[in-house]
Amino acid sequence: MNQLSIPSAIATEEPVLPMEAKPHVIRTKNFAGDAADFILQQAHKAIGERNEFRIALSGGNTPRPVYSRLAAIAHNLPWDLARITFGDERCVPPDNQESNFRMAWETLLAPAAVPEKSILRMRGEIDPQIAAREYEEQLDLMASQRGEPIYTHDLILLGLGDDGHTASLFPGTAALEETIRRVVANFVPRLNAWRLTFTFPLINCARHILFVVGAAKNPGLIQRVLNGDRQLPAARVDPSAGEVTWMIGE
Numbered sequence: 001m002n003q004l005s006i007p008s009a010i011a012t013e014e015p016v017l018p019m020e021a022k023p024h025v026i027r028t029k030n031f032a033g034d035a036a037d038f039i040l041q042q043a044h045k046a047i048g049e050r051n052e053f054r055i056a057l058s059g060g061n062t063p064r065p066v067y068s069r070l071a072a073i074a075h076n077l078p079w080d081l082a083r084i085t086f087g088d089e090r091c092v093p094p095d096n097q098e099s100n101f102r103m104a105w106e107t108l109l110a111p112a113a114v115p116e117k118s119i120l121r122m123r124g125e126i127d128p129q130i131a132a133r134e135y136e137e138q139l140d141l142m143a144s145q146r147g148e149p150i151y152t153h154d155l156i157l158l159g160l161g162d163d164g165h166t167a168s169l170f171p172g173t174a175a176l177e178e179t180i181r182r183v184v185a186n187f188v189p190r191l192n193a194w195r196l197t198f199t200f201p202l203i204n205c206a207r208h209i210l211f212v213v214g215a216a217k218n219p220g221l222i223q224r225v226l227n228g229d230r231q232l233p234a235a236r237v238d239p240s241a242g243e244v245t246w247m248i249g250e
């Protein structure tokens with residue numbers, strides 16, 4: 001069969017793929033309240049449709065007031081129908097002040113009395129490769145129980161790092177190129193540390209992504225991501241069948 005000849009100019013260009021779905025951008029002075037309301041609304045929607053709410057929490061500092069507010073307004077949410085996962089985790093014990101689990105525990109999980117069976121913690125305290133495999137197998141089991149090829153979150157919360165990272169998908173790191181695995185251990189040279197993180201295949205399977213970005217975040221960085229600058233990992237969040245919302249504090 002004759003080979004299709006592709007002009008070299010086309011063959012070498014990085015394809016600029018249009019975003020699957022235009023992000024919905026909300027700028028608000030009531031950041032924590034509006035983000036918490038959004039999450040609660042998504043929870044009720046998922047429970048109404050599938051009798052469960054599968055949410056991945058993001059880490060860092062920005063989510064703290066959001067989680068505290070959510071714990072305050074979601075007292076009548078059936079948390080036993082929630083499945084709470086973590087988009088990434090530092091490789092530290094759960095009581096370490098760097099732990100994303102500890103931050104979520106202090107602000108949301110304990111105050112809202114979320115039952116243990118609803119929480120799937122990434123074990124940052126063990127070998128990163130083993131922890132990533134273990135978490136991936138747990139997600140794969142839940143996916144297979146629901147007849148899904150890949151575990152499908154109702155909502156994944158994501159933050160935005162100053163270098164454009166999201167979850168623990170940092171610029172220039174190996175995890176960015178992962179196209180099969182759902183959860184990996186990722187060494188981050190700039191931190192000289194291992195992280196556990198969702199990969200783009202898992203993130204881009206979500207029904208809805210909510211970026212939670214505080215008022216202090218650089219507006220130019222946010223605009224570069226929204227413009228689809230794929231040098232920034234956050235710009236590669238592009239769920240094939242899901243929606244993306246940005247909740248940006250003013």
Ligand code: 6PG
Pocket residue numbers: 058059060061062063088089090100158159160161162165166167168
């Ligand atoms: C983490 C987060 C990370 C975070 C950004 C923003 O483990 O650090 O998951 O992706 O969302 O670094 O962090 P801040 O909210 O602290 O700015």
